[in-house]
Every structure is written in structure tokens, then in C-alpha cells.
Amino acid sequence: MxxxxxxxxxxxxxxxxxxxxxxxxxxxxxxxxxxxxxxxxxxxxxxxxxxxxxxxxxxxxxxGNMPVLSASALATFEAGGPHGDLVDDLGELARVIFTDEGLSREQLELSQRVFFANPRLIVTAHERFEAFSEALVEHILAREGADFGRARARLLMRLLVAVFDSSLVLDPSAEGRGARGTDGSDEDGAPDVPDRPLADVFSDHLATARALLA
Amino acid sequence: MxxxxxxxxxxxxxxxxxxxxxxxxxxxxxxxxxxxxxxxxxxxxxxxxxxxxxxxxxxxxxxGNMPVLSASALATFEAGGPHGDLVDDLGELARVIFTDEGLSREQLELSQRVFFANPRLIVTAHERFEAFSEALVEHILAREGADFGRARARLLMRLLVAVFDSSLVLDPSAEGRGARGTDGSDEDGAPDVPDRPLADVFSDHLATARALLA
DNA sequence: GGCTAATAGTGCAAGAATGCACTCCATGTT
DNA sequence: AACATGGAGTGCATTCTTGCACTATTAGCC
Incomplete structure (x- = not known):
């Protein structure tokens, strides 16, 4: 079954x-x-x-199909998430998607190029994406209670999408996170991490975004 | 069917x-x-x-299983082969095996190592190999007529097996074939052809063998 | 208009892969 | 000796993949 x-x-x-x-x-x-x-x-x-x-x-x-969030991940989320902080827990959901969907930057970029190059595609792609995020909004409300407000939930979703988009553009300069100790192992600052797990990049960007808006 | x-x-x-x-x-x-x-x-x-x-x-x-020669290849062979020369046509059969069996040197070497390292395996491997070449002997006789003589057919098989074995050992020095023109495109003589199609190596060695015995 | 060829999409039966619950046997344990 | 354990090998129902014949639609052509 x-x-x-x-x-x-x-x-x-x-x-x-x-x-x-x-x-x-x-x-x-x-x-x-x-x-x-x-x-x-x-x-x-x-x-x-x-x-x-x-x-x-x-x-x-x-x-392609929209990712499907596992029932268990959603259950955890609605119950108050793994961390207890709404934003962190949404980030966790994103991480789950990246991970068990195995999304790579290349594939996502390809999708974007293809979609934007073909009007016929982009309309439905957009529709489906909206439906998907609206479903997530629903889960947010289920978790936080209706009082949270649908408008705020939607805003939050848009913010996350923005963070997501920004994780897609390859930024060869910085490491996002604070200094990681004095050990100079990464000495020459080589930004040769084109394959850095997308989930990690996303986490970083999310943290940065929070810091920026805090 | x-x-x-x-x-x-x-x-x-x-x-x-x-x-x-x-x-x-x-x-x-x-x-x-x-x-x-x-x-x-x-x-x-x-x-x-x-x-x-x-x-x-x-x-x-x-x-693993012994390679299976396609009915059509065998038919051609028994009918007098693609070239009309017995040895060449046997070489052709070998080529068919290499090609559509997709054998690589690495895989064959691995097989050898594994077989020789495990007595339990080598006996059956040997049996099966004998059966396989005996079947080929049968095809040779079917093509050349019984007068050809089973003993000669077997000898021929052994010779081909020897050529085959020799194609497996990697010889970094020479190109086997005669000089290929004056163009120095392969200038520094780089013997960097570790993946040269086995079927080709075999053909070369076979040609060399024929020249040697001629 | 009517034909033809190409391509999207469907129904169905046969062949393959999987999951699972077995049996059988050897080896070790108490 | 009785027993548990682990791994080889089998039977069978379910699900997936394939091949093939079919329909529908569209574009080009006469």
C-alpha cells in the first residue's frame, strides 16, 4: 500500500x-x-x-514534476518542525527537497534556460510553481495557526524563493559564513567549489538573508 | 520467438x-x-x-557466461566467411565477439586475476572455455569439410587463443603496423592508447603472427 | 478538397524486475 | 543433541518495461 x-x-x-x-x-x-x-x-x-x-x-x-515532500517531513514540520523555528524549519524542508531529489545546479540552470526560452513552457511552469508554493503556504498556516495570516505566509514564501534563486547564481568570491577559524587550509582562497552541495549554499544564503533582515 | x-x-x-x-x-x-x-x-x-x-x-x-556468437555471423562463417580466408574469417568472428560483447582489457584482466586466484573457479572456467573452443572447432570443420582434420582445427584454435592472450598484455612500445606515413602528428611517440579497441589490437597481433609464421 | 506521411498518444499482452515468504543446509552455541 | 543464525536458492504475486498495433491529428502536397 x-x-x-x-x-x-x-x-x-x-x-x-x-x-x-x-x-x-x-x-x-x-x-x-x-x-x-x-x-x-x-x-x-x-x-x-x-x-x-x-x-x-x-x-x-x-x-518534469514538482518535487513531492515526504509525508513524514511534512508531519514533522506541521508539528513544530525539527528546530522549532519557522524559518529554519522551512529551510529544512528545502534541504530535504534538494537532497532526496538530488538537484544539481546544472540541472536547475538548464530548467531555467529551457523554460524561459519557451513561452509555451513557462506559463504552465509558473502555474505549477504557484500551486506548489501555495500548498506550502497551507502547511505554514496549518503549523502556525490561521492567525498567522495567509498574507504573511505568502510573503515568507516569496522571501524563501528569492533566497533560493540567489543560491543558484554562482558567486565565486565569498564563503558567506563567518570566518571559520585561523587555520589557513583553504589558503589561496580557491573558489573551486562549483559542486558545493546546493543545500549547503542555500543554508548559507538563508542565514545571510536572516542576518541582513534581522 | x-x-x-x-x-x-x-x-x-x-x-x-x-x-x-x-x-x-x-x-x-x-x-x-x-x-x-x-x-x-x-x-x-x-x-x-x-x-x-x-x-x-x-x-x-x-x-559469467561464455559469449554467444550470433547465428548470422556463424552462418556467414560456415558459408565461407566474409573474406574467404579461413584465418581472417576467424579473426572476424573474434572481432564480432569483442565488439558486441563490449569487452575491455580491464574486464578481461580482472577475470583472469579472479579466476587464477580461485581454484574453485578456474576449473569450471577452463572446462567451459574448452567446450567453447571445441564448438568453434566444430564450426571450422563444418566450413572446411571433415577432411580438414580435427587436429589441425584444434591447433588453429590454440594459435588464435595465443594471439588473443598476447593482445591482452599491454605493450607500450610499438604500433605493430608498418609506418603510417610521414606526418608527425603523433610526434612525441606518446604510447597513450591504453584504451585502443581490443578488437583492433587483436587484428594487429593476428597479422603479425601470420607474418611471423608465413 | 482529398491523400499521404509523420508524430502524439493509448490499449494490451508478454517479458523482466522486484518484494517477500518461504525451504534447505552448514556452522556455531549452549 | 537441540537450537539459533546466516546465507544460498525457489515460488509466486505485484509492478514496471517493452513491443506492437492501433487511433487521432496535423502539415504538406497534388
């Missing part, structure tokens, strides 16, 4: 992401109408039929 | 090789009894049950 974090489930998610990723690559390379579902099947190394087992349409394959 | 060179079939072969390869790696790392079928399942990222869908036993998983 239930999804275990099992081999089967993880392969399913992998395939889904893989198809989506290939679809976006093809879109970027040849445009939305520049490739067929057969091409996509070949690129993703699955049968054409399987594509439609995962996505109901070509556009959906390119759009 | 029949194997098309289809997605399904190619995935099956890939999985089979993958399982076999993982099994050999585990064997090399921990010994035959140093890992369980659960470990192998995890390493190969398939379910434990799937292992037994591919191989009837742990030992078989480590041994």
Missing part, C-alpha cells in the same frame, strides 16, 4: 528525472518541436511507451 | 555483464566467500531475486 524507500521506488524516481533531463537537453538543443518522442526514447534509453508511463505528454516530460 | 537487436535484449546483456562484473570485483576485493548475494545485489543495484534470474548460482555469477 505504501512507498518504501526501496530499490523499486528509487529506480522509478531516477528514471523520471532522467527522462525529464534528457527532454530538457533535447529542448535546449533543438527546440520543443525539434525532437520527437522517439528521439527522446532513444536518448533516455527507454522505450517510447515508457515515456508515456511517466509523463502524460511531451510538454510534461520537459516540464 | 527471436532475439531482435532490440532495446530489451541489449538491456538484458548489459545487466548480465554488469552483475558479472560486480561479482568479480567483489570476489577480487573480499574473496569468493567474502560477500553475500545481498552484497552483490546492492553493488549491482538490482534485487537479490534478479541475480538468480540471470545466474543460477553465486559461482555462475562470478564466472
Amino acid at each position: 505504501f512507498e518504501s524507500a526501496t530499490l523499486r521506488a528509487s529506480k522509478r524516481r531516477r528514471t523520471e528525472h532522467h527522462i525529464n533531463h534528457c527532454a530538457q537537453q533535447l529542448t535546449e538543443a533543438h527546440g520543443l518541436d525539434g525532437f520527437t518522442m522517439d528521439d527522446l526514447a532513444e536518448a533516455a534509453e527507454v522505450s517510447r511507451r515508457t515515456l508515456f508511463n511517466y509523463f502524460p505528454s511531451k510538454l510534461d516530460a520537459v516540464l | 527471436f532475439e531482435s537487436a532490440t532495446l530489451r535484449a541489449s538491456k538484458r546483456r548489459r545487466t548480465e555483464h554488469h552483475i558479472n562484473h560486480c561479482a568479480q570485483q567483489l570476489t577480487e576485493a573480499h574473496g569468493l566467500d567474502g560477500f553475500t548475494m545481498d552484497d552483490l545485489a546492492e553493488a549491482a543495484e538490482v534485487s537479490r531475486r534478479t541475480l538468480f534470474n540471470y545466474f543460477p548460482s553465486k559461482l555462475d555469477a562470478v564466472l
Whole structure:
């Protein structure tokens, strides 16, 4: 009756992401109408039929699905979150998404490029994103009580999205966090961390944002 | 009823090789009894049950299956081969095996190490190999006629095996083939072709062998 | 307009992979 | 000797993937 974090489930998610990723690559390379579902099947190394087992349409394959927050993570959040601080706990939710969705900066950037390059995509992408964040707003209210105010919840969401966006742009200069001790191990300041876990970057930016607004 | 060179079939072969390869790696790392079928399942990222869908036993998983020559390749061979010269055509069969079996030097070396390190394996490996080459002997006779003589066919097989073995040892010095022109594009003589297609190396060695014995 | 070719999308049956609950056996423990 | 444990191997129901034949729609062409 239930999804275990099992081999089967993880392969399913992998395939889904893989198809989506290939679809976006093809879109970027040849445009939305520049490739067929057969091409996509070949690129993703699955049968054409399987594509439609995962996505109901070509556009959906390119759009991909919104991340799904695990019931347990949501339960924790609504119960007062792991830390007890609203913002921190929302950050935690974001972290969960990054982590178990395995999002990389490259993939997210690709998505953005593809979406913005294709009007047909961006409208639905936007709709879905709004729906997604509205759902999160709902969870915030469920946690904080209706008195918190829907407007404030929405504002908070927008702030988080802004922080998220800012974590996507690669800033080669700084380390965000305070000085980390006197050990000069990172001596020549090499900013060669193009693959620094997105979740970490996000945490940093969130902390910075809080400090800025505090 | 029949194997098309289809997605399904190619995935099956890939999985089979993958399982076999993982099994050999585990064997090399921990010994035959140093890992369980659960470990192998995890390493190969398939379910434990799937292992037994591919191989009837742990030992078989480590041994792997002998390559299967396509019916069409065999038909061509028995009909007088693609070139008409017996040795060349046997070389062609070898090439087919290398190619569509996707054998790499690393994998073959690993097999050798693992087999020689485990008496339990080497006996069956040897048996199977003998059976395989005896089958080839049969095909040679079918092509050349019984008058060719089983003894000569066997000798030929042994010679080819020797050539094969010699293609496995990495010789960083020479290019085997005659000088390839005066263009100095490979200037500093860099022998950096560790991944030169095995099929090609084999062809070269075979040519050299023929020249030597001619 | 009517044809044809290409491509999106669906239904269905057969083949593969998985999860799980077994059995069997060897080895060690008390 | 009785017993527990761990790992090999099997049977079977469920889910996933594939292949293939089908329909629908659209664009180009005569």
C-alpha cells in the first residue's frame, strides 16, 4: 500500500528525472518541436511507451514534476518542525527537497534556460510553481495557526524563493559564513567549489538573508 | 520467438555483464566467500531475486557466461566467411565477439586475476572455455569439410587463443603496423592508447603472427 | 478538397524486475 | 543433541518495461 524507500521506488524516481533531463537537453538543443518522442526514447534509453508511463505528454516530460515532500517531513514540520523555528524549519524542508531529489545546479540552470526560452513552457511552469508554493503556504498556516495570516505566509514564501534563486547564481568570491577559524587550509582562497552541495549554499544564503533582515 | 537487436535484449546483456562484473570485483576485493548475494545485489543495484534470474548460482555469477556468437555471423562463417580466408574469417568472428560483447582489457584482466586466484573457479572456467573452443572447432570443420582434420582445427584454435592472450598484455612500445606515413602528428611517440579497441589490437597481433609464421 | 506521411498518444499482452515468504543446509552455541 | 543464525536458492504475486498495433491529428502536397 505504501512507498518504501526501496530499490523499486528509487529506480522509478531516477528514471523520471532522467527522462525529464534528457527532454530538457533535447529542448535546449533543438527546440520543443525539434525532437520527437522517439528521439527522446532513444536518448533516455527507454522505450517510447515508457515515456508515456511517466509523463502524460511531451510538454510534461520537459516540464518534469514538482518535487513531492515526504509525508513524514511534512508531519514533522506541521508539528513544530525539527528546530522549532519557522524559518529554519522551512529551510529544512528545502534541504530535504534538494537532497532526496538530488538537484544539481546544472540541472536547475538548464530548467531555467529551457523554460524561459519557451513561452509555451513557462506559463504552465509558473502555474505549477504557484500551486506548489501555495500548498506550502497551507502547511505554514496549518503549523502556525490561521492567525498567522495567509498574507504573511505568502510573503515568507516569496522571501524563501528569492533566497533560493540567489543560491543558484554562482558567486565565486565569498564563503558567506563567518570566518571559520585561523587555520589557513583553504589558503589561496580557491573558489573551486562549483559542486558545493546546493543545500549547503542555500543554508548559507538563508542565514545571510536572516542576518541582513534581522 | 527471436532475439531482435532490440532495446530489451541489449538491456538484458548489459545487466548480465554488469552483475558479472560486480561479482568479480567483489570476489577480487573480499574473496569468493567474502560477500553475500545481498552484497552483490546492492553493488549491482538490482534485487537479490534478479541475480538468480540471470545466474543460477553465486559461482555462475562470478564466472559469467561464455559469449554467444550470433547465428548470422556463424552462418556467414560456415558459408565461407566474409573474406574467404579461413584465418581472417576467424579473426572476424573474434572481432564480432569483442565488439558486441563490449569487452575491455580491464574486464578481461580482472577475470583472469579472479579466476587464477580461485581454484574453485578456474576449473569450471577452463572446462567451459574448452567446450567453447571445441564448438568453434566444430564450426571450422563444418566450413572446411571433415577432411580438414580435427587436429589441425584444434591447433588453429590454440594459435588464435595465443594471439588473443598476447593482445591482452599491454605493450607500450610499438604500433605493430608498418609506418603510417610521414606526418608527425603523433610526434612525441606518446604510447597513450591504453584504451585502443581490443578488437583492433587483436587484428594487429593476428597479422603479425601470420607474418611471423608465413 | 482529398491523400499521404509523420508524430502524439493509448490499449494490451508478454517479458523482466522486484518484494517477500518461504525451504534447505552448514556452522556455531549452549 | 537441540537450537539459533546466516546465507544460498525457489515460488509466486505485484509492478514496471517493452513491443506492437492501433487511433487521432496535423502539415504538406497534388
